[in-house]
Amino acid sequence: MSRKYKHILFLTGAGISAESGLSTFRSENGLWNNHRVEDVATIDAYLRNPDYVHQFYNDMRPELLKAVPNPAHLAITELQNNHPAQIDVVTQNVDTLHEKAGNKNIYHIHGQINQIVCMNCGYVFETWSDINSEDKCEKCGITGMLKPNIVFFGENLLYMNKVDALLKSCDLFVSVGTSGVVYPAAGFVQIAKMFGADTIELNMEKTSNNLLFDRHIYGPAGTTLPALVKELLENK
Numbered sequence: 001m002s003r004k005y006k007h008i009l010f011l012t013g014a015g016i017s018a019e020s021g022l023s024t025f026r027s028e029n030g031l032w033n034n035h036r037v038e039d040v041a042t043i044d045a046y047l048r049n050p051d052y053v054h055q056f057y058n059d060m061r062p063e064l065l066k067a068v069p070n071p072a073h074l075a076i077t078e079l080q081n082n083h084p085a086q087i088d089v090v091t092q093n094v095d096t097l098h099e100k101a102g103n104k105n106i107y108h109i110h111g112q113i114n115q116i117v118c119m120n121c122g123y124v125f126e127t128w129s130d131i132n133s134e135d136k137c138e139k140c141g142i143t144g145m146l147k148p149n150i151v152f153f154g155e156n157l158l159y160m161n162k163v164d165a166l167l168k169s170c171d172l173f174v175s176v177g178t179s180g181v182v183y184p185a186a187g188f189v190q191i192a193k194m195f196g197a198d199t200i201e202l203n204m205e206k207t208s209n210n211l212l213f214d215r216h217i218y219g220p221a222g223t224t225l226p227a228l229v230k231e232l233l234e235n236k
């Protein structure tokens, strides 16, 4: 890949945060933090039993608050600080490790653990504290409508108009640590490729999207991403 890239777009998934000690979703036993993802991350599960889902995310917040970025997140900062291209980060992760690493232009398409949305009025606010179904929205005053600002199965993704434009304008699309099974993010590589981007996949193993990438780099992202960044900086 010797093109001089003008617009690099990263798509990241749980694998980029694995070396920061955070669980991925689809590990071998199919459980995620001892829960089936379908029991806590669907809008139906939330509407059926909001307190169960609140408890799950209340328990997760302190762990994500104390997590620290690893060399993969930091490599993106290094690239953004030293490469002339426009560089954007579309992440499926609800952790804030890209922010903690100093990355810029971050789009959390599946939401953020430290944000709450009122389903009545749409007000979004930040907190690392617990919430429950007794809490009241400070904007509209309605009780019981606060939800973690996390995109559950069956809900629309965030920032999709912006992301669609980024996918069509990037000339290098780099997927890092995502299994490529959750749509629409799993289809992003196809759009970027159709609009002329080179495509690279960084993962520990082959994914179901394997054939859509021009190049694969296997191994832990904390090692492979800094190496790719070095290569990109040598060719800028």
Ligand code: BJW
Residues within 6 Å of the ligand: 012, 013, 014, 015, 016, 018, 019, 024, 025, 026, 027, 037, 041, 092, 093, 094, 110, 150, 151, 152, 153, 154, 155, 156, 157, 176, 177, 178, 179, 180, 181, 182, 183, 184, 202, 203, 204, 205, 207, 219, 220, 221, 222
């Ligand atoms: C490493 C590593 C290391 C490990 N280094 N790598 C089209 C076709 C079929 C279905 C659909 C479709 N369009 C929509 C759907 C339905 C649905 C869907 O995709 N279902 C499929 C599962 C079949 N999608 C949706 O509902 C989405 N909404 C939507 O499309 O709205 C429009 C619509 C509405 C109504 C009807 C129809 C359409 C919403 C998706 C929301 C996803 N939410 C979650 C939970 C968030 C909660 C939370 O974070 O707590 O987001 S699910 C979960 O999966 C989470 C993740 O962001 C997402 C992706 O997972 P990810 O990041 O890929 O993690 P893993 O664990 O799967 O993979 C980790 C990878 O890392 C592995 O490959 C490892 O090898 C690798 N790895 N260590 C590098 N060190």
